[in-house]
Amino acid sequence: MSTERENIKKELKEISSEIGNLETKNPFMVPDGYFEYLPHEIQKRKRVSESSTELWLGFFPREMIRIAAVTLILVVTAATGLLLVNRPDQQMMVNHEDDELYFEEYLAWYSDYQQLDFYELISENNLQADDDLASEDVLIDYLIDYSHYYQQSIDELIVD
Amino acid sequence: MTELADSELLEMFRHSENPDYAFNLLVRKYQEKVYWHVRRLVMDHDDANDITQDVFVKAWKGLENFRADSGLFTWLYRIATNETITFLNKKKKRFFIPWHDIEKVLGDKLESDRYFNADEIQKKLQKAILSLPEKQRIVFNLRYYDEMKYEEMSEILDTSVGALKASYHHAVKKVEEHLKNN
Numbered sequence: 001m002s003t004e005r006e007n008i009k010k011e012l013k014e015i016s017s018e019i020g021n022l023e024t025k026n027p028f029m030v031p032d033g034y035f036e037y038l039p040h041e042i043q044k045r046k047r048v049s050e051s052s053t054e055l056w057l058g059f060f061p062r063e064m065i066r067i068a069a070v071t072l073i074l075v076v077t078a079a080t081g082l083l084l085v086n087r088p089d090q091q092m093m094v095n096h097e098d099d100e101l102y103f104e105e106y107l108a109w110y111s112d113y114q115q116l117d118f119y120e121l122i123s124e125n126n127l128q129a130d131d132d133l134a135s136e137d138v139l140i141d142y143l144i145d146y147s148h149y150y151q152q153s154i155d156e157l158i159v160d
Numbered sequence: 161m162t163e164l165a166d167s168e169l170l171e172m173f174r175h176s177e178n179p180d181y182a183f184n185l186l187v188r189k190y191q192e193k194v195y196w197h198v199r200r201l202v203m204d205h206d207d208a209n210d211i212t213q214d215v216f217v218k219a220w221k222g223l224e225n226f227r228a229d230s231g232l233f234t235w236l237y238r239i240a241t242n243e244t245i246t247f248l249n250k251k252k253k254r255f256f257i258p259w260h261d262i263e264k265v266l267g268d269k270l271e272s273d274r275y276f277n278a279d280e281i282q283k284k285l286q287k288a289i290l291s292l293p294e295k296q297r298i299v300f301n302l303r304y305y306d307e308m309k310y311e312e313m314s315e316i317l318d319t320s321v322g323a324l325k326a327s328y329h330h331a332v333k334k335v336e337e338h339l340k341n342n
Binding site for chain 2: 004005008012015016018019022024025026027028029030031034035038039041042043045046049
């Protein structure tokens with residue numbers, strides 16, 4: 001019995017004689033021949049791990065990867081340039097149309113859900129609607145302006 | 161074949177034309193220790209098998225940059241411990257198991273495990289060990305089953321020797337209490 005083992009046993013008995021006097025047994029088992037086979041399994045997993053990281057790169061010739069990378073950079077640069085050159089008023093129009101559609105759908109759903117009409121929805125949520133909000137279209141325009149002005153999303157605008 | 165020393169294995173891994181062979185020798189040298197360390201923490205053979213394989217794959221990837229300022233054996237144990245803790249945390253999250261219930265889940269699993277063969281007292285001991293907090297469980301296993309020195313444990317768990325001694329003391333007391341009350 002090695003000294004370290006003796007020390008450990010002695011220490012254990014000092015803390016708890018009950019556990020110290022138990023025989024230290026390993027109650028777990030493994031399938032027959034498991035440790036003979038395990039190194040092969042590890043080698044297999046290692047190969048899979050290596051090939052999976054190299055697969056998508058290793059599949060293409062180096063030159064092709066280089067060309068693809070340059071093409072991607074050019075496309076991104078061109079797209080960024082187009083966005084910058086694009087007129088701001090056109091951008092605003094597109095955004096405005098998107099906003100309008102989104103507000104319309106959201107308000108329709110929300111008023112339906114709350115069983116309120118558009119005007120009740122406005123007063124319920126303490127928004128300061130002008131008296132001259134004659135139609136739903138005007139109301140939607142008003143809400144869009146309102147949300148842009150206060151930088152609130154539609155959800156915050158209606159629900160808060 | 162005589163087992164090579166860690167330094168010889170590392171030398172062979174770094175400078176031979178066939179690092180795979182050196183790595184295979186390393187696996188054969190440490191696979192059982194790593195497996196049993198993991199198995200005692202996760203209980204289940206399939207889980208332990210999976211984690212052990214991952215441990216060695218990680219070791220393979222890190223071996224090139226391994227600095228011999230810590231022992232190869234403690235380095236492997238450190239990877240194994242971290243992998244096991246990560247596995248248990250994932251398991252908890254995946255199955256929404258609170259940490260204090262994981263002992264019950266693992267304990268129940270033991271009952272039906274065909275690779276678990278214990279008499280009544282050993283079963284009770286395993287369940288008592290399972291009732292320990294994670295860190296104490298690791299410390300208890302390393303000292304009780306692996307007969308590891310506190311200094312080595314300190315390297316693996318990055319904890320002071322004094323704290324480890326206290327942790328082991330508490331763990332043994334709790335196991336004793338559990339055995340008395342169950």
